[in-house]
Amino acid sequence: MEERLGRRMPPSYREFLKVSDEWRHAGGFVWPPAGTEGARRHENESGLTDMFEEYLDEEAGPEERREVDLWRRGLQLDVESDITHVLMDPEDVGEDGEWAVYTWAGRRAGGPRRPNGTRVS
Template sequence: MASSGRPRTAEQWRAHLTEYSADFLRVADADQRRELGDERVASGWLGFAGASPAALAAAEQRLGVGLPPGYRAFLQASDGWLEMSPFVWTMRTTADVGWLRDLEPEMIGAGDEDDELMARALLVSADADACFWLLDPGDVNDEGEWAAYVWASWYPGLGDRHDSFADLVAAERESFEELSARDGQAVEPDGAEEPVAEGRRLAAPGDTARQ
């Protein structure tokens, strides 16, 4: 892991996402399981095959910029994702990740203090509950990571600043665990090790393509 303990490489992302998949499926209700489908529930993997080098290169050429390393590694582990947080149901892929100004132009020019950031932000989330996950190419740390934010209709502006995409994912996972606990559901019950290990096996390189 990186110094922050967050996933940075594709292998680290696979391990992190496999554990998150197992956590989510342990507390998913019948409707969520039905929407995911029997095959995906049985696999224990909420993602897809990892993006190929060609797909990543094509996305970066289309965007005109190299993607931050942690987010790029996430796409290498899974090109898209389902149920990333309680309010984000799908993540964009290398084929449809893009600039907020192009994908949601009505969000730009509202006249508030976040306009400049919103106008340059990369939109990485897709289907969601009135919110967007954004990466800011104008705020880059020494490791090349872009600052990350959530814009949501229930905030007065952008939410908290996160140092990277991985930090945003970690914060949203904490929210998922807190919401599950309030619902009286144990996210990590005893006996969870075996399904997590099986999920790791299925998510190994070469196996993700069958999910």
């Protein structure tokens, strides 16, 4: 997976995949999260970059722009979902090498959220 994606995964995610490469139902509205075969860059697959860019104005700051770009650079962990995406951000990395995790659901207002401000672990 790391070779295919051209990036070393965060330490806790690497360890997790060593123990359980495929997941079952993850709870909520995400059914089978991706293992090493299914994890991929989102690359604006859902068109959400375009949607969020429409709402940016000239005064949008770096944080708003990062949120929009997450849909291009994020590692998508959901394989099937009910309009819920789970992404890891390879550009939002802690000192320990862990990537921030974001979720977005079409039924919620606003952009992707970082649950409890945590990183992968």
